[in-house]
Amino acid sequence: MAIKIYGVLLSTAVQRVALVCNEKNVPYEIIPVDMKNGAHKEPSFLKNHPFGQIPYIDDDGFILYESRAIAHYITKQYASQGTQGLIPTDVKEEAIYEQAIATELSHFDSQVTGLAMERVYKKYRNLESDEAKVAEVLATFNTKLDAYEVILGKQRYVAGDNLTLADLNHVPNGHMLKRMGFDILDSETRPNVARWWKDITSRPSWVAIVADL
Template identity: 50%
Template sequence: MVLKLYGWPKSTCTQRVGLALIEKKVPFEFIMVDLFKGESKTPEYLAKQPFGQVPYIDDDGFILYESRAICRYIAEKYGNQGPNLLPTKDVKSRAMFEQAASIETSDFDMFASKAVFEMIFKPMMGGKSDEAVFQDLVTTLSNKLAVYDKILGKQKYLAGDDITLADLFHIPYGVLLSAAGTDVMQARPNVKRWFNDLTSRPSWNAVKDGVSSTA
């Protein structure tokens, strides 16, 4: 049975899972959940994803939600395909990955997602962007990325010299920061080199305009 990915084609979390599936060369069927029609809030959907969010996967009856958890599952299950995105060779390499993954969650996504929401998603929902809130978030994120620049001055990727899920997790919101009105991902040389490397990967080119089936 082909793995099924349920989501909204251009949602950041759906794209995150799409990236992992394509990197690991896993064929999948994409099933669109129309957020604007409330399809993520139906009883049938909530039975699979109780928070009413996207995405979730159905892997031959195994249901899993939360994009980062899904990506880890894919990387581990299909470890012999594509790049090794989830280091398992020794406890230290796995610890370095978990450190990088924690950095993405605590020092990047926490601020990048809110900045993007303020300028892009909030107006889409009928609200009004607050420029002061946005600038405050960007300032904090810029300070965080100054530390990234130091880390990436010593190694190619966040967990070492090999790409991992922790790097890929940054792409969807990192790209949207530019659309939100900030060049923060291009402002420092090592961050710029790293992020341009990530966004030039075929996996991002495959999902940047919307996730679609590969099977």
């Protein structure tokens, strides 16, 4: 039975869930949500996602929202399928993994969100972006990526030498950066970041999603 993902594939959060489903060989079906007409704020939606956002999933009656929590659940629930080791089991390796999960949310997602606010959401509302704000966020983001360069100079992935959910969590927002015209993840000035980014975005699990986009 396919997991039902309520949302739209253009959402980076929905992409995150679909990516992990692909890695774990879990079939899924995206149930479109008409956000333009406020379907995500209707009582029938809010009973499953009280914050009125996308996505949430229905896995044979089990309802869950927040894309990173969903990714964690899918990885654990379907542990015997697909890519192995996405969540470490050794106590110290798991701690480093959790550190990388927090790093993505605090130092990567937050910066992409700041840029998207100016370049995507304002455009959607027919507003002019604040280019001074864009420059400010980019300057901060570059310092964050300098730290990534140091980390990835010591190991293959953000939580060690093995691929984890912490790496996959970066992919949708990183792809959004390119859609906004920022190629900072491919920059030759940070060869370790560029190597890592090419690695995780060339996986068949992500290539299939890009084809659908």
